[in-house]
Amino acid sequence: MEKTLKLIQSLSSTAEKVEAMDFTVAVAKDDLRKVAEKLKAEGWDYLINLTAVDNQENIEVVYHLSKSSDMEKLLVLKTKTEDMQNPIVETVCDLWESAGLYEREAYDFFGIRFLNNPDMRRLFLRPDWVGYPFRKDYDNTPNEKFSTSVHDVASMENVPSITLNHHGEIEEKNVNLFDNDEYIVNFGPQHPSTHGVLHLRISLDGENVKKIDPHFGYIHRGIEKMMESMTYPQMLFLTERLDYLCGSINRHALCMCVEKAMNIEVPKRAVYIRTIFDELNRIASHLLGWACMCNDMGSITSFIYGFRDREKIMDIFQETCGGRLMVNYYVIGGVAQDLHPNTVNRIKEFIPYLREMIKEYHTLFTGNPIARDRMTNCGFLSKEKAVALGMSGPNGRASGWHCDVRKVAPYAAYGEVNFDEVLHKGGDTIDRYMIRLEEIEQSLRIIEQLIDKLPDGDFKAKVPAIVKVPAGEYYQRVENARGDFGVYIKSTGEKSPYRIKFRSPSMVAVSGLDPICKGTKVADLIMIGGSLDYVIPCIDR
Amino acid sequence: MDFELVNLISWIDESLRDLCGDASWAVSLIEYVLIAIAFLGLYCVLALILILLERKICADFQCRIGPNRVGPWGLCQPIADMFKILLKEIITLKNNDKFLFFTAPFLILAGSLGTFGALQFGKGLVGVDFNVGIFYMLAISSLGVIGILLAGWSSDNKYTLIGAMRSGAQLISYEISAGISILTMVLLGGSLNLTDLIEGQKDSWYLFQGHIPAIIAFIIYLIAGHAETNRGPFDLPEAESELCAGYHTEYSGITFGFFYLAEYLNMFIIAGIGTMVFLGGWQPFHINYEWASGFNELMDYIPSYCWFVGKVFMLVLLSLWVRWSFPRLRIDQLLHLEWKILMPISLVNMLLMAGWVAYIAAQNN
Numbered sequence: 060m061e062k063t064l065k066l067i068q069s070l071s072s073t074a075e076k077v078e079a080m081d082f083t084v085a086v087a088k089d090d091l092r093k094v095a096e097k098l099k100a101e102g103w104d105y106l107i108n109l110t111a112v113d114n115q116e117n118i119e120v121v122y123h124l125s126k127s128s129d130m131e132k133l134l135v136l137k138t139k140t141e142d143m144q145n146p147i148v149e150t151v152c153d154l155w156e157s158a159g160l161y162e163r164e165a166y167d168f169f170g171i172r173f174l175n176n177p178d179m180r181r182l183f184l185r186p187d188w189v190g191y192p193f194r195k196d197y198d199n200t201p202n203e204k205f206s207t208s209v210h211d212v213a214s215m216e217n218v219p220s221i222t223l224n225h226h227g228e229i230e231e232k233n234v235n236l237f238d239n240d241e242y243i244v245n246f247g248p249q250h251p252s253t254h255g256v257l258h259l260r261i262s263l264d265g266e267n268v269k270k271i272d273p274h275f276g277y278i279h280r281g282i283e284k285m286m287e288s289m290t291y292p293q294m295l296f297l298t299e300r301l302d303y304l305c306g307s308i309n310r311h312a313l314c315m316c317v318e319k320a321m322n323i324e325v326p327k328r329a330v331y332i333r334t335i336f337d338e339l340n341r342i343a344s345h346l347l348g349w350a351c352m353c354n355d356m357g358s359i360t361s362f363i364y365g366f367r368d369r370e371k372i373m374d375i376f377q378e379t380c381g382g383r384l385m386v387n388y389y390v391i392g393g394v395a396q397d398l399h400p401n402t403v404n405r406i407k408e409f410i411p412y413l414r415e416m417i418k419e420y421h422t423l424f425t426g427n428p429i430a431r432d433r434m435t436n437c438g439f440l441s442k443e444k445a446v447a448l449g450m451s452g453p454n455g456r457a458s459g460w461h462c463d464v465r466k467v468a469p470y471a472a473y474g475e476v477n478f479d480e481v482l483h484k485g486g487d488t489i490d491r492y493m494i495r496l497e498e499i500e501q502s503l504r505i506i507e508q509l510i511d512k513l514p515d516g517d518f519k520a521k522v523p524a525i526v527k528v529p530a531g532e533y534y535q536r537v538e539n540a541r542g543d544f545g546v547y548i549k550s551t552g553e554k555s556p557y558r559i560k561f562r563s564p565s566m567v568a569v570s571g572l573d574p575i576c577k578g579t580k581v582a583d584l585i586m587i588g589g590s591l592d593y594v595i596p597c598i599d600r
Numbered sequence: 601m602d603f604e605l606v607n608l609i610s611w612i613d614e615s616l617r618d619l620c621g622d623a624s625w626a627v628s629l630i631e632y633v634l635i636a637i638a639f640l641g642l643y644c645v646l647a648l649i650l651i652l653l654e655r656k657i658c659a660d661f662q663c664r665i666g667p668n669r670v671g672p673w674g675l676c677q678p679i680a681d682m683f684k685i686l687l688k689e690i691i692t693l694k695n696n697d698k699f700l701f702f703t704a705p706f707l708i709l710a711g712s713l714g715t716f717g718a719l720q721f722g723k724g725l726v727g728v729d730f731n732v733g734i735f736y737m738l739a740i741s742s743l744g745v746i747g748i749l750l751a752g753w754s755s756d757n758k759y760t761l762i763g764a765m766r767s768g769a770q771l772i773s774y775e776i777s778a779g780i781s782i783l784t785m786v787l788l789g790g791s792l793n794l795t796d797l798i799e800g801q802k803d804s805w806y807l808f809q810g811h812i813p814a815i816i817a818f819i820i821y822l823i824a825g826h827a828e829t830n831r832g833p834f835d836l837p838e839a840e841s842e843l844c845a846g847y848h849t850e851y852s853g854i855t856f857g858f859f860y861l862a863e864y865l866n867m868f869i870i871a872g873i874g875t876m877v878f879l880g881g882w883q884p885f886h887i888n889y890e891w892a893s894g895f896n897e898l899m900d901y902i903p904s905y906c907w908f909v910g911k912v913f914m915l916v917l918l919s920l921w922v923r924w925s926f927p928r929l930r931i932d933q934l935l936h937l938e939w940k941i942l943m944p945i946s947l948v949n950m951l952l953m954a955g956w957v958a959y960i961a962a963q964n965n
Contacts, residue, residue, distance in 0.1 A: 266931055356841075357841060358926065358927040360925055363663065364663070430927045582928070582931065585842045
């Protein structure tokens with residue numbers, strides 16, 4: 060890492076290392092582009108996250124970088140602009156494709172415009188929204204004059220961008236995304252298989268997909284903004300509302316981030332319980348993902364089968380936690396209560412049961428010639444593209460990208476168990492399909508190893524009554540069922556965070572729809588959407 | 601004892617003749633009305649039965665219970681559904697062709713009813729019997745395609761249009777295979793008249809008479825016929841996960857009910873045609889050997905309509921089984937299956953059958 064610092068300093072004399080938990084380097088705004096290009100060339104090809112922070116006298120942009128070949132490495136790159144009225148930062152979206160959406164998000168919430176980013180539309184809010192809500196000086200009193208009329212479609216397709224002309228002046232441009240004579244179909248926001256309130260505008264040529272333009276924000280709840288005025292224990296409850304299908308894992312990320320920042324030692328029993336519940340949650344999520352994908356392909360029976368077995372996991376959760384979907388089980392320092400006396404036995408019964416059922420799934424659906432024909436050689440995603448889009452998780456592993464956070468940067472009890480990271484080489488829909496079923500088996504393996512070794516002792520560490528995270532910046536990654544989920548906290552030492560940002564693996568998955576689906580049929584689009592297994596509430600935080 | 605319904609019908613006919621005396625036109629008129637009412641009633645009752653059957657069977661496939669609240673074992677569920685659908689508002693759209701929009705469900709229903717009327721339900725239970733019965737059925741069932749295309753077009757919606765176009769491509773393609781495989785059996789039977797065809801299967805069904813060509817034709821007919829009913833894995837026109845509800849997305853209330861009704865009855869009709877052409881219609885199962893004469897007599901005791909309905913429901917069950925276990929095809933795979941696989945095979949199969957018929961004729965001489 061020191062080498063990287065030297066490298067950055069050789070390009071930018073003002074670059075300096077910032078004292079933080081992760082390796083952080085601050086560079087001047089004008090040097091950012093040079094540094095980014097060099098870093099990309101040096102193998103930092105995976106942009107995990109891009110966050111903007113309003114520091115009141117300046118606006119900061121934080122880039123979390125990693126290497127696809129060595130995911131353990133984490134480099135935080137920071138830059139800032141003092142111009143609060145018209146902040147402009149150069150784009151990096153041509154280097155890391157995933158930056159495109161992140162920069163739109165930063166523009167939407169902070170008003171930072173990114174020079175040379177071809178698409179500077181708002182990402183979540185309506186085009187006629189006034190102000191940038193994540194700015195600290197944003198006036199969030201209810202505005203009665205705010206119109207509730209439906210904004211017209213034309214404004215959704217009008218793409219503004221800014222570039223520098225040859226005089227070095229900023230030039231604003233507006234282009235239309237679609238031609239006038241294109242046949243455009245709205246998929247969503249209400250549609251049976253968008254897996255939530257996703258709105259895709261699709262340009263069709265007969266049955267063939269020409270272009271996809273995703274629109275988010277229909278169920279945006281401003282969770283990150285709300286959390287800025289909440290205490291840490293309160294915040295936990297909202298994390299499960301992000302990716303509700305693997306809520307516990309998201310909650311785990313925030314718990315670990317706070318624990319790491321406050322140096323809280325979590326009792327071993329709690330760590331084991333959390334790992335087991337994470338894996339159960341992953342199984343539940345993969346089962347549902349599998350079921351929904353089968354339903355998208357028209358096999359309703361498989362859908363019900365998936366739900367039937369997921370129900371058993373929900374029952375296990377219910378017994379211990381009271382909740383089923385939102386289990387509200389993890390707290391800072393451990394878990395909320397000890398396991399129910401039945402739980403261990405129930406889990407032990409469940410493992411062989413599910414193994415049998417997975418065989419049934421393979422007979423019912425995987426072995427079906429229609430299903431196989433549809434999934435093979437369809438929806439190809441290369442490893443390079445997956446890395447560029449930041450599509451980690453099962454989708455990335457289906458393309459051969461070794462990106463399991465549980466393996467590359469083990470947390471909780473993952474370092475102590477034997478399990479394989481399921482890797483496929485193909486990158487086709489069938490690989491993404493198979494990988495979920497195979498990961499369920501690996502998760503069962505993990506649970507099997509932990510459930511017998513469950514140590515006695517406390518299930519919760521002593522935590523101060525008022526949780527105050529020391530000033531600083533923290534980032535914690537976990538592997539949730541959809542990939543690399545991250546929590547970024549900037550704290551000023553108060554009892555609520557100054558800025559919190561979640562890295563959503565679903566958002567990058569949706570951004571992959573356009574490159575993957577180009578040229579496929581409408582039916583394939585639905586199937587590929589199912590195979591990417593995105594969850595919209597995680598995007599619309 | 602003879603439980604054949606034809607006795608009841610002839611008794612009604614005779615009593616009417618006694619009642620009306622010389623006015624034979626009145627007898628005919630009353631009988632026409634009676635027959636129409638009987639067919640319409642049967643059409644609706646069968647739809648109700650099929651809906652319940654499908655819901656119960658699919659629940660069994662999916663480890664669920666299915667409807668069980670309305671009446672014993674949920675028997676009254678379809679009746680409740682029917683009333684609900686009758687009471688629903690018929691939503692009209694703003695910018696569409698209202699005339700075509702409301703004509704389309706009737707066209708579909710007309711096509712389905714027209715075919716239904718030509719089915720032979722039992723000995724003497726024949727609504728329409730004319731010399732080109734099979735031809736008539738193939739022709740009138742195609743009316744449904746026009747209904748679907750109109751429904752999709754006049755709804756002023758992109759989803760319905762995609763659904764209608766898919767449907768047009770699919771139904772027209774699969775009619776070819778279904779038609780050719782039926783014609784293969786017509787070659788064997790030597791008649792287009794349904795009564796003759798069924799009569800020819802008195803000793804042994806065409807499926808067994810025609811040996812391998814007949815079996816191939818039967819399988820092709822089952823696939824193509826299943827595709828004709830627009831049900832999974834061939835449910836592309838409605839593909840609910842892709843197109844919401846395909847061509848009938850914009851219909852509500854009883855206008856949607858017509859599509860619903862026709863879909864279920866088409867399943868019955870396709871199975872009915874298959875039964876008549878391949879499985880001997882209402883003819884009982886006979887083994888064409890001396891030693892089996894006792895068995896054959898026993899089979900004759902079962903009334904003919906029971907045979908017909910039994911066979912049809914067997915085929916319907918098969919179609920339900922397929923529907924609830926297969927994923928949906930993609931449009932190019934669907935057309936590939938028809939134009940590159942089923943149609944060439946059925947054409948070659950027809951030649952095979954011609955050879956087989958010629959061989960039998962040579963043997964008999």
